[in-house]
Amino acid sequence: MCQAKFMDPAGGSIAAQFVGAHPDVLTAGHSTTESFARGEGYEWVCAACYEEFADEFRWESDEPTASESAAPGGKP
Numbered sequence: 001m002c003q004a005k006f007m008d009p010a011g012g013s014i015a016a017q018f019v020g021a022h023p024d025v026l027t028a029g030h031s032t033t034e035s036f037a038r039g040e041g042y043e044w045v046c047a048a049c050y051e052e053f054a055d056e057f058r059w060e061s062d063e064p065t066a067s068e069s070a071a072p073g074g075k076p
Helices: 013-021 047-057 066-070
Strands: none
Touching: none
């Protein structure tokens, strides 16, 4: 996986400045939910890695993936 860095720019002015100065820091992606043993938001993965590894790791999303969105009826 890519080892992407994530930060919430709404976390304060320092976080917003950091995100603005570092375009490689992501502000959105896929994260664990409350059903994960360590809780919601504990682990994050970028959209590209999610697409690549979702089947292999049996990840599920509340949102359709790019391939699902492109397919008729929203299913690959």
